[in-house]
Amino acid sequence: MKPTIAAFPATRLRRLRKSPAIRALVGQSVLTPGDFIWPIFVRDGEGVVEPVASMPGVNRLSVDKVVEAAREAHALGIPAICLFPYTDPAKKTEDCAEAWNPENLSNRATRAIKDAVPDLAVMTDVALDPYSSTGHDGFVVDGEIVNDETVEALVKQAMSQARAGADIIGPSDMMDGRIGAIRNELEREGFRNTLLLSYAAKYASAFYGPFRDAVGASGALKGDKTTYQMQPGNSDEAMRLVERDLCEGADMIMVKPGMPYLDICRRAKEMFGAPTFAYQVSGEYAMLAGAAERGWLDHDRVMLESLTAFKRAGCDGVLTYFAPAAAKLLNG
Ligand code: PBG
Numbered sequence: 001m002k003p004t005i006a007a008f009p010a011t012r013l014r015r016l017r018k019s020p021a022i023r024a025l026v027g028q029s030v031l032t033p034g035d036f037i038w039p040i041f042v043r044d045g046e047g048v049v050e051p052v053a054s055m056p057g058v059n060r061l062s063v064d065k066v067v068e069a070a071r072e073a074h075a076l077g078i079p080a081i082c083l084f085p086y087t088d089p090a091k092k093t094e095d096c097a098e099a100w101n102p103e104n105l106s107n108r109a110t111r112a113i114k115d116a117v118p119d120l121a122v123m124t125d126v127a128l129d130p131y132s133s134t135g136h137d138g139f140v141v142d143g144e145i146v147n148d149e150t151v152e153a154l155v156k157q158a159m160s161q162a163r164a165g166a167d168i169i170g171p172s173d174m175m176d177g178r179i180g181a182i183r184n185e186l187e188r189e190g191f192r193n194t195l196l197l198s199y200a201a202k203y204a205s206a207f208y209g210p211f212r213d214a215v216g217a218s219g220a221l222k223g224d225k226t227t228y229q230m231q232p233g234n235s236d237e238a239m240r241l242v243e244r245d246l247c248e249g250a251d252m253i254m255v256k257p258g259m260p261y262l263d264i265c266r267r268a269k270e271m272f273g274a275p276t277f278a279y280q281v282s283g284e285y286a287m288l289a290g291a292a293e294r295g296w297l298d299h300d301r302v303m304l305e306s307l308t309a310f311k312r313a314g315c316d317g318v319l320t321y322f323a324p325a326a327a328k329l330l331n332g
Pocket of ligand 1: 283
């Protein structure tokens with residue numbers, strides 16, 4: 001449908017902006033706490049709240065503190081949190097066995113949250129990087145990040161998360177075939193209602209830097225992730241990945257990073273109509289929060305503006321470290 005616009009002065013588009021009341025009436029994109037998934041870094045210990053230097057306002061939390069955060073999230077109307085473990089370097093091995101240990105940090109945190117706040121959805125991360133001595137999301141054999149062997153390990157990891165009670169499993173590894181493999185195994189073991197949110201269009205981005213500090217993976221990483229994560233200039237490839245993952249059994253898909261890739265969000269939403277999420281990643285958070293800390297940007301305004309942009313681009317929700325702060329503001 002082609003919009004028609006009468007000539008000036010029959011049309012004065014400023015009439016639609018003349019007051020808060022009129023602006024409220026014609027507002028299109030609405031942001032609510034129900035749009036957020038809050039990523040949280042989990043570490044060992046008790047009573048620990050440890051700031052992440054490159055992400056002002058973000059902490060690594062011990063499991064008891066994660067449970068407190070989960071209660072807070074629920075009270076604020078945030079529907080889901082997403083767990084990322086900061087793994088003791090001594091537990092990082094070549095075979096990444098800690099990834100499917102039922103007693104690993106992520107699984108312990110999931111059980112503790114589901115015990116304390118059963119209505120809050122718990123999302124977990126499937127990828128080997130927190131557990132790998134190489135810092136890669138998959139196994140490395142003779143310098144190659146091998147696909148099929150990695151997928152077998154990812155299935156074990158995903159199943160241990162499902163057994164711990166995760167509601168949403170988020171494969172962030174970018175191996176081929178992992179969504180189908182995980183979906184098959186979930187069905188086989190009777191986990192019919194476990195959701196898969198595929199990190200379908202995940203780019204090899206420099207905006208992940210602070211996250212790798214937060215989970216202690218930056219020191220370990222040898223080389224880069226360009227043989228599995230996408231190159232930033234590609235858009236058609238993102239559509240093929242999204243379509244493939246939906247066909248393999250993903251319930252929801254994600255574009256990552258967020259702000260520099262809003263065109264991908266829009267295109268994916270228009271093309272497939274599936275629940276579409278963006279990840280406003282650590283580097284995007286650090287840019288905004290770091291500049292705000294220096295007084296260069298207005299923290300609350302850039303936070304809400306950046307999050308509203310995801311809704312405008314067609315996203316159903318967004319993973320954001322701003323979740324609790326934004327929810328507080330939106331709740332007044
Ligand atoms: C790795 C993973 C990464 C993030 C989420 N899962 C980093 C990477 O791919 O190196 C990044 C999240 C962020 O930057 O906030 N499986």
